[in-house]
Amino acid sequence: MATEAHPAVPELPVEAVEQWRAEGADLVDLLTRAQRGLGGIAAFRLGPTPTVLVTDPAAVQHVLGRHPDRYVKRSHRARMLVGDGVLSATGDAWKRQRRLLQSQFTGTGMRRYEQRIAEAARRTADRWAGYARSGETFDLGEEMRRFALDTIWRALTGHPLDDHAESELRAVERVVAAMPTLPTDAADARDAVAADLARIDAIAQAAIDAARGSEAPGVLRVLLDAGAQHPEYTDRLIRDELVTLLVAGHETTATTLTWLYLLLDRHPEARTADPQALVSETLRLYPAAWMLPRHAVEDDVIAGHHIPAGTDVLVCPYLTHRDPALWPDPEQFDPTRFTPGGTRPAHLAAYFPFGLGARACLGTQFALRETTTLLELLLPAHTVTFRSTPTRAAYSITVRPDGPTPAVLSRGAGSPE
Secondary structure (H helix, E strand, C coil), X not given: CCCXXXXXXXXXXXXXXXHHHHHCCCHHHHHHHHHHHHCCEEEEECCCCEEEEECCHHHHHHHHHXXXXXXXXXXXXXXXXXXXXXXXXCHHHHHHHHHHHHCCCCCHHHHHHHHHHHHHHHHHHHHHHHHXXXXXXXXXXXXXXXXXXXXXXXXXXXXXXXXXHHHHCXXXXXXXXXXXXXXXXXXXXXXXXXXXXXXXXXXXXXXXXXXXXXXXXXXXXXXXXHHHHCCCCCHHHHHHHHHHHHXXXXXXXXXXXXXXXXXXXXXXXXXXXXXXXXXXXXXXXXXXXXXXXXXXXXXXXXXXXXXXXXXXXXXXXXXXXXXXXXXXXXXXXXXXXXXXXXXXXXXXXXXXXXXXXXXXXXXXXXXHHHHHHHHHHHHHHEEEEECCCCXXXXXXXXXEECCCCEEEEEECCCCCC
């Protein structure tokens, strides 16, 4: 219960929530109303108890960085797809799984994947050269998904993505896209996508079986070796980790690259900017993790406001990154924010596209390396012209363009004659 010393979090009026419901708007619209009306820590009700929205950097740091033991993951909406993989695991199981995978995607561990990233990027560059020669129209979003899936598949299995695996793994994208409209009951939700889940299970098991009979290096080999020493690493958990890494390792990268090219279409003057700055500014506007749900397991105080145990807390990088109090002209695409001398907030938690603290994305270095490697090949060689572009965003696990992205290529300034 709130006290006189620590009052409850300011709450959005019931009328504003009812208006949002009547308009049938996206959840992000309700969150935006709460932030703009009440500030960087605000509450709203969709049921009998309030949910607390956190966008203020100091409050974000408190929740994610300083007190992850007080604000925990309770049940991930993607659990029916990723099972008990590291994305949804909690407690000691999460610590054990995170420790094993962390070494694969940071520091010296990353170096073993650089060649595979480069090979996937060259494969995509060769394909784009063919599109440029033929003048054919292709879907840019599909191309980016193909590249990102090929890259993570090489990292996981040690082999390039083949046509059969690519076809079967489209089931992952279908399940991810369906999540916002699935029934709230977990069993009913699984039933609605049962056929695709079965396809995913089958391709994952085939990859596990192939890796078991091979010495090809990759994350899957690491998981199998762990299974030989630790009984908790059953084939089911290895499947869950494999699917988790497939989802996290290609959906976010593909979406980021697609948004980047859509932004360049609106801002052609930025085409010569540094690829790293382009990626960073794209991730500011469309962060890989746009919303991070947490659950308060004990009473706490944030920014002088009482947070009762049992409160659901939503940390929202998407809104923090678009806060005009932090980012001048926040809706403007401006990669110079991330170049030397650029103006960006000093607070660490003003920019956290891959999360923050103990549960920040373990594949951050991998994702940044693959995006910049691809862009260094494609940006000088080709200019993308879209035949049409999506008019809105869809908010699911990621923020993705809600529609196809047909495009053609012309020769870029850095391409050979």
